[in-house]
Amino acid sequence: xxxxxxxxxxxxxxxxxxxxxxxxxxxxxxxxxxxxxxxxxxxxxxxxxxxxxxxxxxxxxxxxxxxxxxxxxxxxxxxxxxxxxxxxxxxxxxxxxxxxxxxxxxxxxxxxxxxxxxxxxxxxxxxxxxxxxxxxxxxxxxxxxxxxxxxxxxxxxxxxxxxxxxxxxxxxxxxxxxxxxxxxxxxxxxxxxxxxxxxxxxxxxxxxxxxxxxxxxxxxxxxxxxxxxxxxxxxxxxxxxxxxxxxxxxxxxxxxxxxxxxxxxxxxxxxxxxxxxxxxxxxxxxxxxxxxxxxxxxxxxxxxxxxxxxxxxxxxxxxxxxxxxxxxxxxxxxxxxxxxxxxxxxxxxxxxxxxxxxxxxxxxxxxxxxxxxxxxxxxxxxxxxxxxxxxxxxxxxxxxxxxxxxxxxxxxxxxxxxxxxxxxxxxxxxxxxxxxxxxxxxxxxxxxxxxxxxxxxxxxxxxxxxxxxxxxxxxxxxxxxxxxxxxxxxxxxxxxxxxxxxxxxxxxxxxxxxxxxxxxxxxxxxxxxxxxxxxxxxxxxxxxxxxxxxxxxxxxxxxxxxxxxxxxxxxxxxxxxxxxxxxxxxxxxxxxxxxxxxxxxxxxxxxxxxxxxxxxxxxxxxxxxxxxxxxxxxxxxxxxxxxxxxxxxxxx
Amino acid sequence: xxxxxxxxxxxxxxxxxxxxxxxxxxxxxxxxxxxxxxxxxxxxxxxxxxxxxxxxxxxxxxxxxxxxxxxxxxxxxxxxxxxxxxxxxxxxxxxxxxxxxxxxxxxxxxxxxxxxxxxxxxxxxxxxxxxxxxxxxxxxxxxxxxxxxxxxxxxxxxxxxxxxxxxxxxxxxxxxxxxxxxxxxxxxxxxxxxxxxxxxxxxxxxxxxxxxxxxxxxxxxxxxxxxxxxxxxxxxxxxxxxxxxxxxxxxxxxxxxxxxxxxxxxxxxxxxxxxxxxxxxxxxxxxxxxxxxxxxx
Numbered sequence: 007x008x009x010x011x012x013x014x015x016x017x018x019x020x021x022x023x024x025x026x027x028x029x030x031x032x033x034x035x036x037x038x039x040x041x042x043x044x045x046x047x048x049x050x051x052x053x054x055x056x057x058x059x060x061x062x063x064x065x066x067x068x069x070x071x072x073x074x075x076x077x078x079x080x081x082x083x084x085x086x087x088x089x090x091x092x093x094x095x096x097x098x099x100x101x102x103x104x105x106x107x108x109x110x111x112x113x114x115x116x117x118x119x120x121x122x123x124x125x126x127x128x129x130x131x132x133x134x135x136x137x138x139x140x141x142x143x144x145x146x147x148x149x150x151x152x153x154x155x156x157x158x159x160x161x162x163x164x165x166x167x168x169x170x171x172x173x174x175x176x177x178x179x180x181x182x183x184x185x186x187x188x189x190x191x192x193x194x195x196x197x198x199x200x201x202x203x204x205x206x207x208x209x210x211x212x213x214x215x216x217x218x219x220x221x222x223x224x225x226x227x228x229x230x231x232x233x234x235x236x237x238x239x240x241x242x243x244x245x246x247x248x249x250x251x252x253x254x255x256x257x258x259x260x261x262x263x264x265x266x267x268x269x270x271x272x273x274x275x276x277x278x279x280x281x282x283x284x285x286x287x288x289x290x291x292x293x294x295x296x297x298x299x300x301x302x303x304x305x306x307x308x309x310x311x312x313x314x315x316x317x318x319x320x321x322x323x324x325x326x327x328x329x330x331x332x333x334x335x336x337x338x339x340x341x342x343x344x345x346x347x348x349x350x351x352x353x354x355x356x357x358x359x360x361x362x363x364x365x366x367x368x369x370x371x372x373x374x375x376x377x378x379x380x381x382x383x384x385x386x387x388x389x390x391x392x393x394x395x396x397x398x399x400x401x402x403x404x405x406x407x408x409x410x411x412x413x414x415x416x417x418x419x420x421x422x423x424x425x426x427x428x429x430x431x432x433x434x435x436x437x438x439x440x441x442x443x444x445x446x447x448x449x450x451x452x453x454x455x456x457x458x459x460x461x462x463x464x465x466x467x468x469x470x471x472x473x474x475x476x477x478x479x480x481x482x483x484x485x486x487x488x489x490x491x492x493x494x495x496x497x498x499x500x501x502x503x504x505x506x507x508x509x510x511x512x513x514x515x516x517x518x519x520x521x522x523x524x525x526x527x528x529x530x531x532x533x534x535x536x537x538x539x540x541x542x543x544x545x546x547x548x549x550x551x552x553x554x555x556x557x558x559x560x561x562x563x564x565x566x567x568x569x570x571x572x573x574x575x576x577x578x579x580x581x582x583x584x585x586x587x588x589x590x591x592x593x594x595x596x597x598x599x600x601x602x603x604x605x606x607x608x609x610x611x612x613x614x615x616x617x618x619x620x621x622x623x624x625x626x627x628x629x630x631x632x633x634x635x636x637x638x639x640x641x642x643x644x645x646x647x648x649x650x651x652x653x654x655x656x657x658x
Numbered sequence: 659x660x661x662x663x664x665x666x667x668x669x670x671x672x673x674x675x676x677x678x679x680x681x682x683x684x685x686x687x688x689x690x691x692x693x694x695x696x697x698x699x700x701x702x703x704x705x706x707x708x709x710x711x712x713x714x715x716x717x718x719x720x721x722x723x724x725x726x727x728x729x730x731x732x733x734x735x736x737x738x739x740x741x742x743x744x745x746x747x748x749x750x751x752x753x754x755x756x757x758x759x760x761x762x763x764x765x766x767x768x769x770x771x772x773x774x775x776x777x778x779x780x781x782x783x784x785x786x787x788x789x790x791x792x793x794x795x796x797x798x799x800x801x802x803x804x805x806x807x808x809x810x811x812x813x814x815x816x817x818x819x820x821x822x823x824x825x826x827x828x829x830x831x832x833x834x835x836x837x838x839x840x841x842x843x844x845x846x847x848x849x850x851x852x853x854x855x856x857x858x859x860x861x862x863x864x865x866x867x868x869x870x871x872x873x874x875x876x877x878x879x880x881x882x883x884x885x886x887x888x889x890x891x892x893x894x895x896x897x898x899x900x901x902x903x904x905x906x907x908x909x910x911x912x913x914x915x916x917x918x919x920x921x922x923x924x925x926x927x928x929x930x931x932x933x934x935x936x937x938x939x940x941x942x943x944x945x946x947x948x949x950x951x952x953x954x955x
Contacts, residue, residue, distance in 0.1 A: 128745055151808055190753075245813055251811075
């Protein structure tokens with residue numbers, strides 16, 4: 007039992023786990039699908055964006071390169087002017103300075119550069135096109151700290167971006183050594199404006215910047231990005247930039263976007279993805295940026311373009327949304343089929359359950375039927391027992407009735423004996439006389455005596471006959487009984503006592519008038535009892551009147567049937583209020599010991615009730631008592647039997 | 659076989675000569691250009707009118723005399739080219755200067771462009787302040803203005819010093835050491851960070867030397883050496899041999915005493931910087947290790 011429960015629990019737990027795993031797997035698969043689609047679409051979009059940006063960058067780079075490089079060859083040609091050589095050897099002649107200044111001014115105006123100038127080997131500007139701007143190239147300025155000067159003095163070409171020392175005019179400086187034979191005697195330099203490049207930003211259509219060798223942004227479509235550093239400058243570099251006053255002592259804060267530069271040496275292309283912070287699906291505003299960069303040929307400058315990937319990502323999101331929709335549809339279809347299968351299974355299960363319930367019900371019905379059958383049998387047995395019990399009871403009652411009858415008989419035996427004594431004496435005398443007559447031969451007298459004897463014998467027989475009938479044991483057998491007949495019989499049994507006691511008997515019963523449905527013998531017994539009681543009650547009464555009445559009433563019974571009423575009224579001592587209740591109790595008696603058992607009325611009532619009648623007593627107002635017996639009238643159908651009635655009651 | 663080896667040797671010699679053969683150039687031209695400094699303390703400075711003097715100037719003079727001897731030249735015309743902190747390296751590179759005898763620190767960055775002879779002097783970068791300033795260490799420089807000379811490594815040294823972490827100070831650049839000292843003297847700067855001997859030399863030449871003092875930690879130890887062109891092993895060997903000989907025979911010690919412990923022109927002041935243990939060690943085992951190999955004590 008426990009093991010089974012545990013097993014079931016484990017199974018359900020396992021099923022739950024399995025189901026959870028499936029759900030998780032489906033969700034993961036959907037997410038993975040959406041993610042993959044997103045990535046694929048994004049990658050495709052980015053590739054397209056990259057191609058486009060690279061193309062734009064190439065165009066921009068070549069345009070910028072052309073603008074700047076156009077003037078790169080100017081410094082080497084400056085020394086071709088012999089005046090320049092002469093100035094370097096004798097820098098003190100004002101006339102020569104003036105003439106070279108003039109030459110450089112013309113050259114600068116013709117080329118459209120910012121300035122062209124010549125320095126000696128200590129970096130002091132000897133001659134310049136610039137005569138009034140506080141900038142690199144002002145005559146007398148010491149430019150020995152400039153890298154382009156040092157490069158050219160070392161015999162190489164110097165070129166780099168820098169901001170003018172006193173002004174804020176940025177420019178691209180290109181320098182070249184001025185040789186005198188093997189020696190470098192001076193440096194010629196040109197400052198090229200970068201302003202034209204600023205005009206080109208629009209062609210890119212995206213934020214872009216130009217960074218110099220030091221990774222500092224020198225030009226940008228975003229003014230705020232200008233003079234920011236793409237990398238964390240090491241201490242030496244920072245000090246260096248300060249010493250060379252490359253950005254005119256401007257601070258170069260970090261570039262606002264963290265760019266990691268991975269330069270591909272072959273293609274000189276820089277490429278970085280600026281991933282938006284946070285999840286790709288739940289971001290705000292920042293959609294990532296494709297950073298594409300390339301180096302401008304021979305200048306060590308880096309051009310970078312920051313393409314916003316919003317459009318690409320939106321497209322990717324759309325694609326992944328579509329993928330999610332497809333996935334969700336697949337899942338829904340799957341769920342639909344799963345649901346259908348589940349419903350079918352449930353139906354099967356319900357059917358099986360129903361069948362089992364039916365079987366159980368049938369089993370229950372069979373069990374109940376068996377129980378009922380058993381109960382029925384038991385009941386029947388019980389009924390039989392009751393019938394037996396009733397039979398026994400009845401038998402006992404019959405015995406009791408008989409005993410009571412015998413008691414009554416005993417009581418009246420004295421009277422009977424007296425009754426019989428007289429005729430017996432007469433018979434003795436007559437028979438003696440007859441014997442004497444025969445001895446005398448007076449035979450004619452004998453027949454007279456014998457006929458008298460025969461009459462007396464008949465008389466005696468008629469006295470004994472009622473006794474015999476009364477004493478006879480009778481079975482309960484209801485039949486139409488004439489009340490007047492029964493009253494007469496009862497009175498006959500007491501006629502000697504009535505005479506002795508001088509009781510006036512008023513018998514108002516008319517034969518044939520009141521016919522009761524009962525056993526006549528028992529009715530007689532009841533009346534005998536009542537009359538006996540009445541006589542006993544009137545022993546000391548001054549007036550002794552026994553009134554007997556019988557009446558038949560139609561439809562007077564409780565169920566509308568006809569009823570017979572018998573009243574036995576005496577003028578005796580009567581009974582008190584308290585006695586009325588006790589009258590019918592067994593062994594209650596008002597008579598002296600030896601006169602009765604106190605069972606008479608009890609038995610009488612039982613007899614009357616057995617015939618569905620009633621016996622009750624009422625004290626008469628002027629003394630005496632009235633005992634009334636009611637009995638069903640003739641032709642009243644008596645129920646088949648008490649035993650059957652009980653069985654019927656129990657079966658309902 | 660022997661012929662082949664000779665040929666190979668000839669090619670190799672040719673290759674070297676082609677790269678940069680200063681000895682050949684000196685022999686061919688009969689002249690040599692010495693780069694020197696106008697105000698590098700007692701190491702090299704000008705006496706005015708195209709005349710120079712100093713410890714390194716004298717060492718270089720001995721070296722060139724040895725080279726002349728080695729090349730067997732009857733006469734060698736020595737030209738002097740004053741150089742600055744900025745242009746000394748380009749001028750050596752472009753051939754204008756053949757040997758630079760100033761106060762150049764031998765470090766790894768510079769070794770990419772030029773070569774150095776064995777270390778002749780070990781400099782310790784220190785801080786010079788006015789005696790009344792109350793500045794006693796790097797930490798005291800917070801909120802102060804620090805002067806140094808353009809083109810020198812001193813500021814980097816100071817910035818890099820671990821004690822200077824979190825110390826904020828302003829920088830002021832003097833065109834040369836004299837200018838930088840003037841910044842300190844005039845009160846525009848609170849401290850002058852520079853090579854100890856330069857600081858000592860400048861203080862000794864000041865109107866009231868007692869008003870200044872050199873304080874604080876040794877910020878860095880820098881080997882100072884004679885600078886020559888890169889990839890010229892023959893010339894380097896000649897220079898190194900000469901210096902080693904001068905160390906060996908005590909010439910260099912005498913020169914040190916002359917320039918750092920005795921009164922020197924033009925004002926006959928005394929620098930008063932006794933021979934440091936670091937310099938002594940450098941002389942004991944001559945080498946051209948760059949600054950990075952010296953540990954700051």
